[in-house]
Amino acid sequence: MASLMTDRYLENNRQYARGETLHKAAYPGKQPIQPSKRVAVVACMDARLDVEDLLGLQTGDAHIIRNAGGVINDDAIRCLIISHHLLNTNEIILIHHTRCGMLAFTDDLLKAGLEGDPGASKLLGQATSRAFTSCSKCAAAPAAFHAFRGPIEPLDTPRNEKNIERLQWDVRRGISSIVNHPWIPTTGPDAVTVRGFIYDVDSGKLEEVSYPGPMGSIG
Ligand SMILES: [Zn+2]
Numbered sequence: 001m002a003s004l005m006t007d008r009y010l011e012n013n014r015q016y017a018r019g020e021t022l023h024k025a026a027y028p029g030k031q032p033i034q035p036s037k038r039v040a041v042v043a044c045m046d047a048r049l050d051v052e053d054l055l056g057l058q059t060g061d062a063h064i065i066r067n068a069g070g071v072i073n074d075d076a077i078r079c080l081i082i083s084h085h086l087l088n089t090n091e092i093i094l095i096h097h098t099r100c101g102m103l104a105f106t107d108d109l110l111k112a113g114l115e116g117d118p119g120a121s122k123l124l125g126q127a128t129s130r131a132f133t134s135c136s137k138c139a140a141a142p143a144a145f146h147a148f149r150g151p152i153e154p155l156d157t158p159r160n161e162k163n164i165e166r167l168q169w170d171v172r173r174g175i176s177s178i179v180n181h182p183w184i185p186t187t188g189p190d191a192v193t194v195r196g197f198i199y200d201v202d203s204g205k206l207e208e209v210s211y212p213g214p215m216g217s218i219g
Contacts, residue, residue, distance in 0.1 A: 003193035005037045010206060013069025022056030031060040031088065036126045039063070040083040042174070043095040044070040044102075048201045051095070053062035063089060069102040070095055071146040072174035078153055081183050084192055094174050094196040095206070096167045102148045103163050104128070104155040128157050149216040156201035159200065169216035171209040 012022050039062035044053050051057065051064050065079045072094070083089045104127050111122035116136035124132040151164040157163060176195050179186045186192060197206040 003195055005039050005091050006093055006195050013054055013206045016054050016056060021170045023052040024058060030057055032034045034063045035087065035089055036058065037061040039091045039093060040080055040089045041093045041095065042051040042067065042070050042072065043075050043143050044097055044100060046097060046100060049097060049199060054199060055202065063134045069100065069146055072177040073146055077181060080178065084184065090192045092178060092192055092194040095170055095199050096171050097199040098159040098201050099156050101155060103153055103166060106152055107145045149218060164198065167198050169214060171198065172211050172213050172215045176215065
């Protein structure tokens with residue numbers, strides 16, 4: 001399945017990594033509601049990612065869905081279904097990135113800290129170089145934080161073989177969640193394409209994640 005715009009945005013990203021500015025900030029005037037390049041991007045909320053800049057997107061080109069990690073959770077799926085079936089997008093781009101905060105904790109650790117576990121609070125404080133203040137209350141929601149699987153590391157650790165593998169696992173889990181969803185077609189005349197990437201916050205470059213492949217181990 002061809003994903004022509006994704007390839008063009010990858011070329012844009014190579015220019016971005018060389019220091020060229022492709023995204024124009026100027027408001028271009030009246031535009032249709034449907035994204036003109038038929039693209040939907042799911043990316044992490046990290047402050048170092050300027051999604052429009054790093055892909056060379058212009059206003060009106062694409063939907064951009066962002067959350068902590070760029071994970072495919074219930075809300076991301078909701079957005080992608082609306083984006084495709086009502087607003088005509090047919091290429092999905094997932095972006096995780098190096099030094100992501102989601103590599104530095106586990107769901108259990110954060111929940112325990114929030115609920116009042118002093119040991120968890122201490123570890124979270126050490127990991128984030130910030131006093132972690134517990135709320136000492138339980139909560140039913142969010143049901144999950146979707147921290148990335150695998151052994152945790154200090155916040156903002158530079159890229160290495162292990163954390164790149166953990167990022168790749170989660171990109172693949174996201175792709176799998178999308179392509180196996182009954183309301184997101186990947187074959188036939190209404191098919192969407194899905195490709196996943198890791199953005200290197202130090203170099204500005206996107207690297208594609210192969211799919212299918214390993215999706216994680218707790219070891
Ligand atoms: Zn992140």
